[in-house]
Amino acid sequence: MIVTAPHSRVARWPAIRPWLGVAVRLGLATVWLVAGGSKVGDLAASGRAVNAYQVMPYDLATVIGAALPFVELALGLLLLLGLATRLSAGVSAALLVVFVAGIVSAWSRGLAIDCGCFGAGGELAAGQTPSYLPEILRDLGFLALAGFLLIWPRTPVSVDGWLAGDASVEDDDE
Amino acid sequence: MSSRKGQKDAARVVREQLARERRRKRTLWVSVAAVAVLVVAGLIGWSVYSSQRSDDFTAPTGSNEAGTGVVAGSGPVTVDVYEDFLCPACKQFKQASSPAIDQLVSEGKIRVVYHPVAYLNRYSSTQYSTRSSAASGCAAEGGRYREYARALFDRQPPQGGAGLSDEELVDIAAGVGLDRDGFASCLREGTFKPWTEHVTEEASKANIASTPTILVDGEEIADRSPEGIRAAVQAAGR
Numbered sequence: 428m429i430v431t432a433p434h435s436r437v438a439r440w441p442a443i444r445p446w447l448g449v450a451v452r453l454g455l456a457t458v459w460l461v462a463g464g465s466k467v468g469d470l471a472a473s474g475r476a477v478n479a480y481q482v483m484p485y486d487l488a489t490v491i492g493a494a495l496p497f498v499e500l501a502l503g504l505l506l507l508l509g510l511a512t513r514l515s516a517g518v519s520a521a522l523l524v525v526f527v528a529g530i531v532s533a534w535s536r537g538l539a540i541d542c543g544c545f546g547a548g549g550e551l552a553a554g555q556t557p558s559y560l561p562e563i564l565r566d567l568g569f570l571a572l573a574g575f576l577l578i579w580p581r582t583p584v585s586v587d588g589w590l591a592g593d594a595s596v597e598d599d600d601e
Numbered sequence: 602m603s604s605r606k607g608q609k610d611a612a613r614v615v616r617e618q619l620a621r622e623r624r625r626k627r628t629l630w631v632s633v634a635a636v637a638v639l640v641v642a643g644l645i646g647w648s649v650y651s652s653q654r655s656d657d658f659t660a661p662t663g664s665n666e667a668g669t670g671v672v673a674g675s676g677p678v679t680v681d682v683y684e685d686f687l688c689p690a691c692k693q694f695k696q697a698s699s700p701a702i703d704q705l706v707s708e709g710k711i712r713v714v715y716h717p718v719a720y721l722n723r724y725s726s727t728q729y730s731t732r733s734s735a736a737s738g739c740a741a742e743g744g745r746y747r748e749y750a751r752a753l754f755d756r757q758p759p760q761g762g763a764g765l766s767d768e769e770l771v772d773i774a775a776g777v778g779l780d781r782d783g784f785a786s787c788l789r790e791g792t793f794k795p796w797t798e799h800v801t802e803e804a805s806k807a808n809i810a811s812t813p814t815i816l817v818d819g820e821e822i823a824d825r826s827p828e829g830i831r832a833a834v835q836a837a838g839r
Contacts, residue, residue, distance in 0.1 A: 469722060470650040471798065475805040485806045493650030494643035501642035511635030518639065540810050590627060 448575070448582035455519060455572045456506035462544060463499030470496065479540040480529050498522075506576075509585020516576035523570045527563055534559040658795035661741035668796065669803040670714035671737075671746040674706035678837045680713045680830070681816035683809045684750070686733035687721045687764065691813040692754040694825050699751060701827035711834055715746060718804045719797050720812055721760070729764025731797050736770045738793025739784050740777070748777040 466473045474492030478485050502522075505515040526544065533540055539557050544566075581588060660668035670681065680702065684691040705711045717737045719730035733753055740749030752773045758764045765773075767788055774784040787793070815822050817833040824832070 467646075470646065470653065471802070472720075472722060474650070475720075475801070478805050479808075479810050481808055489650070490647055494646040497642040497646035497649075498639055501639050505635055505638065511631045514632050514635050538810065587631070590631065591624070 444579060445581075445583050448579050449584060451572050451575045452506050452509060452512060452582050452585070455516070455569065455576065456503045458569055458572075459499045459503030459506065459519070463496040463501075463503060466496035467500065476541070479538070480533050481536075481538065482529065482532065509582060509587050512576055512582065512585060512587050513580035516573045516580060520570060520573040520577060523566050523573060527566045527570070530559055530562050530566070533557075655795045655798065658799045659792065660796055660799075661738045661746075661793060663741050663744065663746065665714050667803065669800050670716040671741045673713045673715070673747055674709070674711055676706065676709050676711040678711045678818055678834050679816075680705075680711050680834065681716060681814075681819075682713060683716045683718055683804055683812050683814040683816075685718050685720045685730050685812040686737070686750070686753045686757065687724055687730050687760060688812045689757065689760070692757045694813045694815075695751060695754040698825060698827050698830055699747075701830055703747070705831070705834060710838065715750065716800050716804055716809075717750070717797070718801045718809070718812060720801065720804075724760040725758070725762060725764040727763050729758065731794065732764065732767070732788075733770065734797040734800065735791060735793040736774070736784075736788050738796050739787035740774060740779060742787065742793075743774075743779045743784065745777055745779055749774060749779070752777050 466476075470493040471489070473496055474489030477483075477492040477495070478488035480488075483491070499522075502515055502519060505511055506519075534557070541557070544562060576582075581591075658668065661671065663671050663673075665672050682702075684695070702711070702713060706713060717734040719728070719734045721730045722728045724730075737746060737750055737753065740746050753765075753770075756765065756769075756773060770788060771781060771785045775781040813825065815825050815830070817830070818837040820833075820837075822829060822833045824830075
């Protein structure tokens with residue numbers, strides 16, 4: 428198969444992939460840092476945003492709402508450092524799947540809420556209509572980033588690579 | 602096959618196995634550390650939130666029993682009004698429908714509970730929703746919630762800015778006949794901020810997702826026009 432593929436493309440992918448990986452890792456890190464940072468200032472509002480989905484009791488929603496921004500920030504930090512990249516990507520993917528499921532369920536139940544994705548939401552501002560589809564598509568885009576890192580977790584300029592010593596060694600770990 | 606080559610091969614296999622073992626261990630510890638970081642982060646969030654919460658609140662004079670809103674009138678049908686002073690749709694509602702509501706109150710047909718929720722803090726740089734709601738508590742304490750709320754909506758600041766200053770909130774209070782100094786100290790001391798938090802939390806618990814939300818005997822009404830409210834009250838009164 429390698430023989431039949433055009434030479435240039437074969438040569439390019441291994442050269443590009445590590446740097447594309449860095450971009451993806453930093454991109455996903457930014458997403459989490461911004462998402463967490465925008466909620467961390469008002470934890471009560473974050474709890475209300477979770478409660479607005481009406482999928483769990485209020486008290487549980489406030490606990491999740493308070494914990495989530497900090498977990499998002501921590502995930503962003505891990506990805507920024509490139510520490511435990513595969514695990515972080517896995518947790519990211521799991522969270523994103525839960526978020527998408529939440530939005531789909533709110534949509535299907537006809538709730539009119541703000542997803543609270545960036546900045547504590549829950550309640551819609553005046554005259555706003557829910558924008559569920561763009562929110563879902565955006566989360567799916569982020570999911571693709573997480574998927575890339577699940578498959579190729581090893582990227583240059585990462586703590587994982589530094590710990591492994593030789594970055595050129597392909598291992599399946601992290 | 603020479604025994605020397607065999608020894609070399611065996612040594613290489615052992616080395617590779619040791620290296621694999623080291624990698625496996627490293628991955629395990631890195632993963633454990635990362636999971637610990639995430640769990641600790643979550644716990645920090647929870648404890649920060651718990652420490653921020655205040656369970657004690659003082660409801661202003663004229664509140665309902667649960668302390669979730671300010672009551673006007675004593676008619677048989679209860680109308681709940683959830684409003685945020687920064688919400689433009691609430692302003693429109695107030696200007697269009699409050700004369701009708703006031704009339705229903707004075708006719709003795711309804712009992713209104715106003716819930717000044719602080720939902721839209723993220724749309725101002727100074728937590729205007731919380732500040733204005735706490736200010737409305739001070740107005741309720743002085744017996745003039747409705748007048749003050751009306752005046753706040755008439756002077757509603759745009760979303761995304763700093764909102765009205767505390768001085769302006771006091772000026773408006775004086776303008777509707779409240780005692781300037783008493784109101785100013787109530788506002789300055791944040792007397793009703795915990796109440797605002799309580800009102801907001803209870804509204805969220807009641808699954809009020811947007812403002813304004815109007816309930817007539819517990820049922821949300823879609824038509825918030827004066828006619829819609831009259832019709833809903835009439836239907837509930839039967």
